[in-house]
Amino acid sequence: MTAVSAPSTGEASPETTAGDTGAEARRRRTFAVISHPDAGKSTLTEALALHAEVISAAGAVHGKGGRRGVTSDWMDMERERGISVTSAVLQFSYRNQVINLLDTPGHGDFSEDTYRVLAAVDAAVMLLDAAKGLEPQTLKLFDVCRDRGVPVLTFVNKWDRPGREPLELLDEVEQTIGLRPMPITWPVGIAGDLHGLVERADGRFHRFTRAAHGAAKATSQVLDADRAAVEEGPDWQRAVEELALLDEIGAGYDEQAFAAGTATPVMFGSALSNIGVARLLDALVDLAPPPGPRPDQKGEPRPVEAPFSGLVFKVQASMDRSHRDRVAFVRVCSGRFERGMVLTHDATGRPFxxxxxxxxxGRDRSTISEAFPGDIVGLVNATALRPGDTLWAEQPVTFPTIPSFAPEHFAACRVADMSKTKQFRKGIEQLDSEGVIQVLSSDLRGDQAPVLAAVGPLQFEVVSARLADEFSAPVKLDRLDYSLARRTDPAGAEALRSAVGIEVLTRRLDGELLALFPHKWRLQAVAQNNPDLLLAPLVADAL
Structure with missing residues (x-):
């Protein structure tokens, strides 16, 4: 894939003054793409960048094992396996708008990273596989969107491959997650035999011719309804009948329902063939909300015109091998950011x-002089910042912290070479502060063998790979037979210390005591026998 330099998006547009923060905020669209693994999320991300003309050729080919890494995939593991295991930011200009596209991990083992990303966006694109429809990981991520009030657009992908009936997919969306589908485009031709798309607003037919391997934009020819009826025959007639049914049931676009999170615009296409991608990009500009007031910890909205405030939603080190630095990703929530300004780190009260x-x-970066609400700013060597931190200027504000997911996998971690103990401790501390893994400690095990707590087992592989590569500290992992964590207090910890098959550890970041259980039946038995013990679910358990 050949990438061009990311455009400078910090400068104010010609129509506005540099200080018009509200006008600049209205030019921003900040969204994430969410999906189940293998739905084509990274391919769609790449295709959107291609249509915005910020990359010159797409690098995706059939089969993940042979796929060249996309722009947003920067870790060796991502490129070798063809999966995204960490989120990335692509910022570019399109139609005089500034697009902040946050590519999220598709694999369920890294859903905690996606959860943090969803705290920083104003909308999400829910990507569905035409053959599989709604899948477990998609459902979980949608629940997070609903919890956060994030409006969702739906893109039904892989329509150039065999799949299900479009009306069946729409019914599944409405029945399963309660979102009323509002199709914007409609396919002509069954899944696997896609001829083109009908634009519902004007009834015109867009016939596509895909480029070889989807490396360039698909060309299209626009036909009116009469000509399409003659040239497409039965396929056109079927699409017309389906569209008439949608009209009868009132499946037209409703802006208020979309903003309220009760309905979702739906588009069809193929990211790999670059069909329908340009229409999705236009829909994001036309329909997705710009940045608006963001509630603080007390629920009071912080206007976009207020002095600068930002939320740290991700911390990542060593994105570029030539720069072993640490970058904090900050969503600008209000005001105007200017490089060099001194902010207050809300967690400590210290200047930053x-x-x-x-x-x-992706992994590429360019210096910026200013940014506005909705933009994502990378602050380099921000060693004091952690995910969930708030930065502000002039007027204090604290945004809600980002809860951690409840871990389900645990492993004791030991350095393989004791001469690398110093590097090991430094690496564990860094990965813990980035939120790559949850690090637990106990008096029994000591600092030599911290317990790593993860949402999914692939997180352990990421930790092992990064400790060996970035800190020259290969490790040994001993999996532990626990699958549940519950918050307790000192009295509960003391009562549980002698219990068989249970371990009490301290979560290092917040000092909470966690009791680990092998399975839910052991937890139930302990709770029944000790009704006064505090055994509370972690904050994000309900999601």
Missing amino acids: ATKYAQAMF
């Missing part, structure tokens, strides 16, 4: 200088 501020385009 922003001399090294960058715009991100």
Whole structure:
């Protein structure tokens, strides 16, 4: 894949003054793409960048094992396996708008990273496989969107391959997650034999011719309804009948329902063939909400015109092998960011200088001088910042913290070479602060063998790979037979210390005591025998 330099998006548009923060905020669209693994999320991300003309050729080919890494995949593991295991930011311009596209991990083992990303966006694109429809990981991520009030657009992908009936997919969306589908485009031709798409607003037919391997934009020819009826025959007639049914049931676009999170615009296409992708990009500009007031910890909205405030939603180190630095990703929530300004780190009350501020385009980066609400700013060497932290200027504000997912997998971690103990401790501390893994400790095990707690087992592989590569500290992992964690207090910890098959550890970041159980039946038995013990679910258990 050949990428061009990310555009400078910090400058105000010609129609607005540099200080018109509200006008600049209205030019921003900040969204994430969410999906089940293998639905084509990274391919769609790449195709959107291609249609915005910020990359010159797509690098996706059939089969993940042979796929060249996409722009947003920067870790060796991602490129080798063809999966996204960490989120990335692509910022570019399109139609005089500034697009902040956050590519999220598709694999369920890294859903905690996606959860943090969804705290930083104003909308989400829910990507569905035409053959599989709604899948477990998609459902879980949609629940997070609903919990956060994030409006969702739906893109039914892989329509150039065999799949299900379009009306059946729409019914599944409505019945399973309660979103009323509002098709914007409609396919002509069954799944696997896609001829083109009908634009519901004007009834015109867009016939596509895909480029070889989807490396370039698909060309299209626009036909009116009469000509389409002659040339497409039965396929056109079937599409017309389906569209008439949609009209009868009132499946037209409703802006208020979309904003309220009760309905979803739906588009069809193929990311790999670049069909329908340009229409999705236009829909994001036309329909997705711009940045608006963001509630603080007390529920009071912080207007976009207020002095600068930002939410740290991700911390990532060593994105570029030539720069072993640490980048904090900050969503600008209000005001105008200017490089070099001194902010207040809300968690500590200490000043935080922003001399090294960058715009991100996957692993590529460029220095920026200013940014506005909705933009994502990369602050380099921000060692004091952690996910969930708030930064502000002039007027104090605290945004809600980002809860951690309840871990379900646990492993004791030991350095393989004791001469690398110092590097090991440094690496564990860094990965813990980034949120790559949850690190637990106990008096029994000591610092030599912290317990790693993960949502999914692939997180352990990421930790092992990064400790060996970035810190020259290969490790040994001993899996532990626990699958549940519950919060307890000192009295509960003391009562559980002698219990068989249970371990009490301290979560290092917040000091909470966690009791680990092998399965839910053991938890139930302990709770029944000790009704006064505190055994509370972690904050994000309900999601």
